Amino acid sequence: xxxxxxxxxxxxxxxxxxxxxxxxxxxxxxxxxxxxxxxxxxxxxxxxxxxxxxxxxxxxxxxxxxxxxxxxxxxxxxxxxxxxxxxxxxxxxxxxxxxxxxxxxxxxxxxxxxxxxxxxxxxxxxxxxxxxxxxxxxxxxxxxxxxxxxxxxxxxxxxxxxxxxxxxxxxxxxxxxxxxxxxxxxxxxxxxxxxxxxxxxxxxxxxxxxxxxxxxxxxxxxxx
Numbered sequence: 001x002x003x004x005x006x007x008x009x010x011x012x013x014x015x016x017x018x019x020x021x022x023x024x025x026x027x028x029x030x031x032x033x034x035x036x037x038x039x040x041x042x043x044x045x046x047x048x049x050x051x052x053x054x055x056x057x058x059x060x061x062x063x064x065x066x067x068x069x070x071x072x073x074x075x076x077x078x079x080x081x082x083x084x085x086x087x088x089x090x091x092x093x094x095x096x097x098x099x100x101x102x103x104x105x106x107x108x109x110x111x112x113x114x115x116x117x118x119x120x121x122x123x124x125x126x127x128x129x130x131x132x133x134x135x136x137x138x139x140x141x142x143x144x145x146x147x148x149x150x151x152x153x154x155x156x157x158x159x160x161x162x163x164x165x166x167x168x169x170x171x172x173x174x175x176x177x178x179x180x181x182x183x184x185x186x187x188x189x190x191x192x193x194x195x196x197x198x199x200x201x202x203x204x205x206x207x208x209x210x211x212x213x214x215x216x217x218x219x220x221x222x223x224x
Contacts, residue, residue, distance in 0.1 A: 028050060037049065052066065105122060120138045136156070137156065141158055146164040148165065160175070160176065175196065190206065196209070
């Protein structure tokens with residue numbers, strides 16, 4: 001696990017990327033591709049956007065190419081898993097591993113605020129204006145989006161997605177492949193089970209079971 005420090009505390013030896021590194025942004029159809037792409041440019045990297053597309057997609061900023069075209073690249077290059085959905089990110093990682101990629105450092109916006117006691121796993125993405133408190137453990141391939149606020153002693157399981165402006169208070173334990181909707185709040189010391197889904201704007205006041213869908217204020221189980 002690479003260790004990431006807050007802005008101003010990161011030395012050259014601790015930076016996961018070097019200037020002009022060529023990075024592969026997996027999942028170019030992700031809703032947050034522009035954020036990933038802009039961060040790569042901000043870090044002075046050379047990004048290539050790829051996906052399992054039926055055709056090449058052109059945008060004003062970048063070209064997205066099919067996975068098959070990566071066969072001509074050397075797979076010691078840095079790879080970033082940019083898909084937002086936990087399951088889609090999981091599948092993209094497996095595809096990247098099948099192609100031969102091995103290097104997935106955390107992708108952290110310098111405008112985020114991360115305490116020096118936090119731990120950030122490989123392949124994690126922390127977007128601009130996110131706040132990460134003391135003794136937080138962010139597991140591999142977690143996404144923490146814009147303006148999210150993660151309190152002290154929070155543990156976040158692999159592949160979990162935390163949407164913009166979410167607030168997770170102290171000592172919360174979050175499982176794997178959890179989705180936490182935008183502007184939601186999780187009160188202190190709660191446990192969120194693997195695969196749970198918390199709707200946007202929800203206020204979670206009690207533990208959430210694995211694979212449970214909850215929404216509202218206070219959040220309640222969604223009855224299908």
